[in-house]
Amino acid sequence: MRRYPSDMTDAEWRVVREVMPVPTWLEGRGGQPEGYCHRQMLDAVRYVTDNGVKWRALPADFPAWDRVYAFFRRWRTKGLAQEFHGRLREKVRQAEGRRAQPTAAVIDSQSIKAAASVPAVSRGYDGGKKINGRRRHVITDCLGLLLMVLVTAANVTDRQAAHMMLPRLRERFAAITLVWADSGYRGRLVAWAKEKLQLTLEIVKRSDDMSGFVVLPRRWVVERTLGWLMCSRRLVRDFETLPASSEAFIYFSQAMLLSRRLARRACGRRAEQGRWAAAA
Template sequence: MTDTEWAEVRPLLPVPGWLRGRGGQPEAYCHRQMLDAIRYLVDNGIKWRAMPADFPPWDRVYAFFRRWRENALVQEFHDRLRAKVREKLGRDAEPTAGVIDSQSIKADAVVGADSRGFDGGKLVNGRKRHVVVDTLGLLLGVMVTAADIGDRAAAQVLLGRVAAAHHRLELVWADGGYTGSLVEHCLATFALVLAIVKRSDDMRGFVVLPKRWIVERLFAHLMQSRRLVRDVERRTSSAEAMIYWSMTLLMTRRLARPRPSRA
């Protein structure tokens, strides 16, 4: 991170327990070093043991990653960054509308049979990333499943989590794969309107559809992080954490940009 990014990030970091008087020992390495190491790994797709010597030892970085994953600290950090990005752009911190979609991705050999499957539509053997984004393309929620899990089944769980975390959310756009009983379920259970944006039968070739392109922009960003080009995580929780870390790269860079002049 640049010094400008770090100035934006530092106040948003979760406070360690030892600083709150809850016991424990002070951490041996600066949070900035740890964040830089994990973001380097995500961005460049290296193995944990290939961590460059400029960073703390790989096992200490992995222990930091695992602690933040298991205690949902990476998600907390990510959500604080998202709120600050939205406020910088003149939006409310909490969104009222979003977009849902999924992306099937090939899985590495280390991914066990219990969390991988075959997506017959995309012809992909691996996992599927189900995401909900706001109208700026920022992540609201993610769930990684086997690739053979249907979009509607996963969306029922994911939308429940997102609706519980974002009480102002009222409307979510989706493609034709989410039609059926899910629309009525979302309205009755989550008080959430699921609006289906369908592709016309007359359309030929690539056509930009309203709202649905927003979530595709997020998928494009994820594919720029080499660690996410293929799913190489043994656990789905680690795969989800890597997506959150990738989004922190995007948002800290946005926060570090000069504010637009109103002159």
């Protein structure tokens, strides 16, 4: 039975269980069985992500906070959060009638304020947004599903981050040949991406006669994704000492969205099958 809104339903757990990374001890590669159920651990991490509480403030009916943090830290350092999210993303794309691997992407960034727990070495000042903190650089597919995230100091420009991200994107998603971006990515980056990566970087410009909020082609997809991130209280401000922890929380936040979407689809499919069976 669910205790908190962030907990997985049984339908969600059925979806999530299929894409969970396999523990090394089950594959005979060493290690010991974990002392807690993965569902309990994931629900605890989801609670922190959704409600923004301190690790030590986890409700007592979850496993001990230090064990939950150790679980989160292991998933962060071994890249399991990204792997877990990637498997869910592929299932959502296939459910939407798309190929598992995308062929086009959209890139953008979001500056957010940093808490006092963020060290000076990994924070900076975004002069354009007038924000002292960090910047999230994200790349999504055409459905707005996260492909890659890089958290940097806020003074790292879009073009600087793109120089780091685009080669990794090309390596992980070889089918992607087109990336849409805003004017912050124009300049020599466009020619560099074409020459070095065989990647077309198409700039979607905002017309001079536009005023106020305007939905721009392709760019609105990634901007909606950045809005989704702000629905998780842990991501409203950056509280993490390590940028890698911020990235892991972003993957967990989006994994929650994807698992819920898949669970709703599965429940709807079972309900439809029940109606057909009753009619027969």
